[in-house]
Amino acid sequence: MNIVVCVKHVPDAQSERTFNEDNTTDREGVDGLLSELDEYPVEAALQLVDAAQGEVTVLTVGPDQAADAIKKSLQMGAHRGVHVNDAAIHGSDAVATSLILAEAIKKIGDVDLVLTGLASTDGTMSVVPAMLAERLGLPQVTVASELTVEGGKATIRRDGDVASETIEASLPAVVSVTDQINEPRYPSFKGIMAAKKKPVETWSLADLGVDAGSVGLDAAWTTVESFEKRPPRQKGQIVTDEGDGGTKLAQFLSAQKFI
């Protein structure tokens, strides 16, 4: 089984995140890492090929430092990496990103399963998996908290507020997974050493036959108009117990959909 995992290199949420003058995310001035939500599809892919052979290719779109996201995935055990890197990609929105990913996946070819995380931890759009499936003409089964692949079919469990659905799709398919699906491994020393020798290909837009004018900031359907820092956290709500504290607490939790 050949699996492509789409991963993203994002600014480390632990450090001070900023924007560039053109209101795009500053990816140069801060430390980045493999989006934590993307560790889950990498782990899911590794578990699938551990059980049934095959190859895991990690695919990322991003500037030079995005290679670190591929490297981390290779250290975890993925077999090879593809990095689409082109100056014209700067400022691309989800629509353009899905186009680039789709063309790259077509070029990789012979793919049984495309896995993604739930969302990137920087843009948090959550729409790329669906767009990608549409562009590839593949079934999309998203928000999977459980995934099994058997007999040419992918079966997922999707947990909603009130019920869990079990959904089946024929392969090849695009599946996005949540942070409930597994516990991502950390790279072993052997994995760290082996990653140095694993193949990583770097492709430009021209390699994919994608017109540079169809991606990037100028072609984006959405633009960031302005931004401001999140206001400091407000004081929490204090529930005074006048004999009905329990009920008030339950109402609060229910309103927030915690219970």
Next chain:
Amino acid sequence: MNAKHPGRKPSLDPLDLVGIDDVLSDEEKAVRASVRQLCDKSIDPHVAEWFESGELPVARELAKELGDLGLLGMHLQGYGCAGMSAVDYGLACLELEASDSGIRSLVSVQGSLAMFAIHRWGSEEQKQEWLPRMAAGDAIGCFGLTEPDYGSDPGSMRTHARRDGDDWVLDGAKMWITNGSIADVAVVWAKVDGDEGGSEIRGFVVPTDTPGFSAPLIKHKMSLRASVSSELVLDGVRLPQSAIFPEVRGLKGPLSCLNEARYGIIWGSLGAARSSFEAALAYSKERVQFDKPIGAFQLTQSKLAQMSTELNLGALLALHLGRRKDAGTLLPQQVSVGKLNNVTKALEICRTARTILGANGISLEYPVIRHMNNLESVLTYEGTPEMHTLVVGQALTGESAFR
């Protein structure tokens, strides 16, 4: 100037004040991150409890997990070992000891003493039999050199091995042996009659299920409580000729192993210090007295600045010695400088951190008193500060003041 990102403004990290991370490679940072993740998940949530109960109930499972990551004998080549660099090994020791000196001791004794001894001095048969299982964490090793009456002066040991036909028979006792009671194999150093009269020290690989071998647990410790410390009793332990290290003779054998373990301690001790410093720094910002955080008082700032400075100096020394070790130019006397300085300073840092935490400094709710008590052992094991001082003294003057 940031080497990797030339355009980026340098930023200040209180936990890496002078920016030593800049000179670590991405792989070295990846090694460190993986060890930290293991510690966060499998050690830190439990270690205060292990320390309090004076037990390491999960030693076997933990060894397996450490083996899976590649930590056991990680700087050795072949036989299932990960073949990492000395700096990688140092960074791993630092993270382990930031969790607990006892856990770092388990790994040091397994990798740098028992496995290194077999790897460096063992026969091919001994290596094949033990190293892959020890690297995987399926077999645990210990190292018997110190005796009840002989610590700094191991050459005077009483444990001896005598020939009986083709066999060797070992009698004697070893003391303060980390991993002893849980070990599958013990590397034991003993005196044998020399070929030309007198006696010489030889090493033996002793399966711990050999009749006559026992390893009673040492109790009533106030330090390294999350670590197994044992006595080894050798009462007519009969071994075949194949159990002896074929070539090495004299103190050179065990001392070469101690040099490896001491190197790990140069880094490890900084881990205990870093953890205590972190706790003290965080506490100094939260603890309010006289209407301001205690970190706003000059006396506390002085302590924090001193601690941080020593931590950074120690880290630079460790890294420098590690690069020398990787280059094959590290001398034992230089290891003595590192162990002497870093453990002494680490202990001072922990004691200072203890004062910043006030009464909370003695509680196991915080890591500080645990690290401080642990370092009391680390201070004197693998060479007391007195011995390392004399080694340095001899290196400087050419005069031995202890022999």
